[in-house]
Amino acid sequence: MGEELKVIVFNLGSEQYGVEVDKVKTIERMMPMTRVPKTPKFVKGVINLRGVVVPVIDLRGRFGLEETAYTGDTRIIIVNAENLEVGLIVDSANDVIDIDSDNIVDPPEVVGGVKAKYLRGVAKLADGRLLVMLNLSEVLNKSEIMQLEQIFE
């Protein structure tokens, strides 16, 4: 048996993803955002999270997936990693489950259109479902965002 991991499960397109509970601060409903000029398209803006200004990115946009209209299920997962506090917009977030770290295997090159480097691995759940674990430090990698910004400009 490996380590027990508690993960938050969220949906993006047809895939289910997981992010460790201890990296997640809160999960919020969609709220009004203030656009920040001259930032990459997936940076949706900043929100007022109980007095703290937090930037929000659209995870679909970040992964280069097609962005869709927000619905009542859309959630902002506020994560805290690498000393960065960032909100991630996902299609829906609905579950917290325990997984065994032994059941996480290296991800294939591309999962559902998402490059492997953003992923920590794929976890096989007891009921046969597959859960894609996020590599938050790559997702929030600033130097890459800077490069994107330059292309954008």
Add this chain to the structure above:
Amino acid sequence: MEINQYLTMFIAESKEHLQAMNDNLLELEKNPDDLSIVQSIFRSAHTLKGMSATMGFADLASLTHEMENVLDLVRNGKLAMNGDIFDVLFKSLDSLENMVQDIVAGGTGQMDVSGVVAELKAVAEGKPSSAGAGRAADEARAGGKAPELDEYQYAVLEQSLDSGHHVYGITVTLREDCLLKAARAYMVFDALERHGEVAKSVPSVQDLEQEKFDRSFRLYYITKEPAETIESLIRGISEIERVELEVYDRETLAAFAGRKTAASPASAPDAKAEAKPAAQPDAKTGAKTDAKAGAKAGAAAGQTRGQAALGRTIRVDLDRLDDLMNLFSELLIDRVRLEQLASEIRRSDLTETVEHMARISSDLQNIVLKLRMVPVESVFNRFPRMVRDLAKSLNKKLELVITGAETELDRTVIDEIGDPLVHLLRNSVDHGIEPPEEREKAGKNPTGTVHLRAYHSGNHVFIEIEDDGRGINRGKVLDKALKAGIVQADRIHDMSDEDVYQLLFAPGFSTADQVSDISGRGVGLDVVKNKIESLGGRVQVQSAPGEGTKFTVQLPLTLSIIGAMLIRTGTEKYAIPLSSIVETAILKRDDIRHVHGRSMMDFRSGLVPVVDLADVLDCPRDEGAAEQGEWEVVIVHKGDKMAALIVDELLGQQEIVLKSLGQFLTGLFAISGATILGDGQVALILDTNALIK
């Protein structure tokens, strides 16, 4: 005494500077030709020197001064770095580190640095052979006996003699069976302080309080009373076995002061010989502990008073205050919302409660803001001592008059403002005030006056440093500026006096003809200006030849709340800091002129470029808006340059709480931060400097 409260600050800063010097020196060893590294080491050394001198750590200051000399030569290309120089510099750094460690451990930071100093001097004179340096060091060590009095104490005693006081050396021996030695010592101090001042005690007051002495202690005492009165005064205290009283004159004092004379080997033995007879049974402990600088030689009474005042305050981490501030601004937003709801529901008891809450929250706001405010006194306190030492070393007579020390400023500003003020004061004393003879010739009071004033005005605090010295010589400033290539010859005729004075703040500018200990090395006013501007402030100079110079530093009251103009462009709201706004105006379509393909408008007999904010920020346009014939513009400035920003609507002026955008979004274009508006929305704060080309 008050100096102690800066000790933690001093320790933290010196550690930073030492670290920086170490890192830079290592870097320099890799690239010995990179003069910019030398420059930054030099700056660290310079700051460290200033700080230690202010705190009374003479050995730290003298060692850094010698390092500075060597670095100055290197910086000016007169000396090439080689292995020997690196060795000596690293050795000096080690010594500095040891001294700072000593201070951290509660010691006095005194140390025999003559060896290292001699080596540095040898290097500066271009004698790279380490054998020679070693010999010089040995000589210096032989001559350098730890003196009983430092220069400051000596100066105090000397001045007391000048003003008609007597200076006595008093040796008090307690009886062998005395039980509470510290209490007896305190009683002696207490009795003496009623008739004069104890300038120094051996062992130090602290050691006496902790009974760290055998049976006797020695005091340097200043009074107007005759010796007999004093002697009988002490004999009146019980459990005292013996009192010996010596009357000191100028020569004996000079011998005790030793420092100056010890440096020159010729007179050193004399100093030693004279000092011997005065040495007491406790001379050994004295030599170790007498380092307690002038600061601590203050009265025991003063210390108890200080402790009583300390008991009424607590230290709070700034982060906690920031948290409090955040939570409070949240509360403000809810209050606005509640007020809206109450006005919709129209129930009188609800309205009353909400009004009451509004009153309480505005009181709360005042308190929260005040928590961060500290009187400038905490910075000013250290200046009298500094100015006095400066004046002494420059052979000038002057008086520092401080007014408005109770003026309060944000804690963050207070922490940063010390260094720039030290620079400006040094500048006034060194360059402003003339030597006494020159002043007399000019028909002025030979004693110069430097005023240090602080006062509130609007949302700003002003700090003025005004001297009645020779004023700024316009011609000399221009000459220097031309030579240094700071200004072009064809420009100088149209320059106003104010413009010329601003040249003083240009990098690499110095009017001093001689390099002195105090200033004039080109580390200086440009650093001052940068620092003040980074705090959101400004510095101005006024001067009249022969009558004096006034530096005015304008600082924002607080860094966490600023006045801003809220504007709407397209569908978005932005805040523009009032400090960068010149005025608002209406711009008619016909008034736009096109110059070289750029839109310009007339403003105050000049042309300023017109910038369409919505374009620059890629704002989504407000669809409903019809094609307009005129726009509202906000004219902003960056120094002398201006630009007119086209906005869709001016929403009004408001105090806003500054919020950081966090680490994720950095290096943003034209955005300096964010704030939360009354409706809970985030508005971005424009950095208009980025919009002015």
